[in-house]
Amino acid sequence: MTVTVEAENLASRQRRLFAAITEDDDAVAPAAELIRAGGSLDGAARLAIYRRMYACRLRDAIAEDYPIACALLAEAELAAAMAGYSRAHPPDSYSLDHFTWRFADYLATVRGGLDVIVDVARVEGAIAMASIAPDAPHLTPADLATLDAGARLSLAPSVHLIAAQYPVCALFDAHRDGRTLTAPAPAPECVLVWRKDFVVWRKAVPRPAFALLEALAAGATLADALAATEATWPGPPSDLDGQVFSWFESWVAEGLFSGFDHPAEDCQ
Numbered sequence: 001m002t003v004t005v006e007a008e009n010l011a012s013r014q015r016r017l018f019a020a021i022t023e024d025d026d027a028v029a030p031a032a033e034l035i036r037a038g039g040s041l042d043g044a045a046r047l048a049i050y051r052r053m054y055a056c057r058l059r060d061a062i063a064e065d066y067p068i069a070c071a072l073l074a075e076a077e078l079a080a081a082m083a084g085y086s087r088a089h090p091p092d093s094y095s096l097d098h099f100t101w102r103f104a105d106y107l108a109t110v111r112g113g114l115d116v117i118v119d120v121a122r123v124e125g126a127i128a129m130a131s132i133a134p135d136a137p138h139l140t141p142a143d144l145a146t147l148d149a150g151a152r153l154s155l156a157p158s159v160h161l162i163a164a165q166y167p168v169c170a171l172f173d174a175h176r177d178g179r180t181l182t183a184p185a186p187a188p189e190c191v192l193v194w195r196k197d198f199v200v201w202r203k204a205v206p207r208p209a210f211a212l213l214e215a216l217a218a219g220a221t222l223a224d225a226l227a228a229t230e231a232t233w234p235g236p237p238s239d240l241d242g243q244v245f246s247w248f249e250s251w252v253a254e255g256l257f258s259g260f261d262h263p264a265e266d267c268q
Helices: 005-022 025-032 043-065 067-072 075-088 099-111 116-131 169-177 207-217 222-232 237-254
Strands: 152-155 160-164 189-196 199-205 257-261
Touching: 005 043, 025 043, 043 067, 043 075, 043 099, 043 116, 067 099, 067 116, 067 169, 075 099, 099 116, 116 160, 116 169, 116 189, 116 199, 152 207, 160 207, 169 199, 189 207, 199 207, 207 222, 207 237, 222 237
Parallel strands: none
Antiparallel strands: 152 257, 160 189, 189 199
């Protein structure tokens, strides 16, 4: 395909303007000449409006998806984190739906170590992802009755498992109720996030239940996943079967599983 000089010039101008708006301070003055003056504003002043609004929109996107993490960060640290993240992970789509999803990982790199704010951000990021995850068919109680030891279950796209080092669910409850946010002492908490219909849910689950879901998410057979659960079960082994049945009954009702297969049968 032949590209005309006019098209090349347009593409070059678009790249210059995009760089000036999004990232490159040195590109502002050259790019300002591309914008006509209007009213009392020259090209540089009009360009500055776009630059400010671009930065504001990115900050708003982060604040919308991570309200509790943002509330826990000091003002200066929050501003630096938002600016640093936006530079390190600028939007790569026309939509900002996925722009914020690496914010927790970014906070982990700049804060390091055991950190309640990072744990909170991981749960908030999971909630943001679950809210726009694609729909999927759900297992039914009748499907559950057909499972055998070799079955492999698929979790629904909205399901996320977060092994937090702090009891963060109490912070989410406090934020929901408008109470003061007080950072808790370290204590492991297993958090399950999922969407049912149009509502995203978040809850702390027992370690054995989390181990079972984690193993299934990794592709383990039902037998191997149950073995992983037994290793974390604190009570009498005889009590586990009834508890597992109760978990699965609840999980199927909540739509946590999107399907299953029997690899041994598939190979026949």
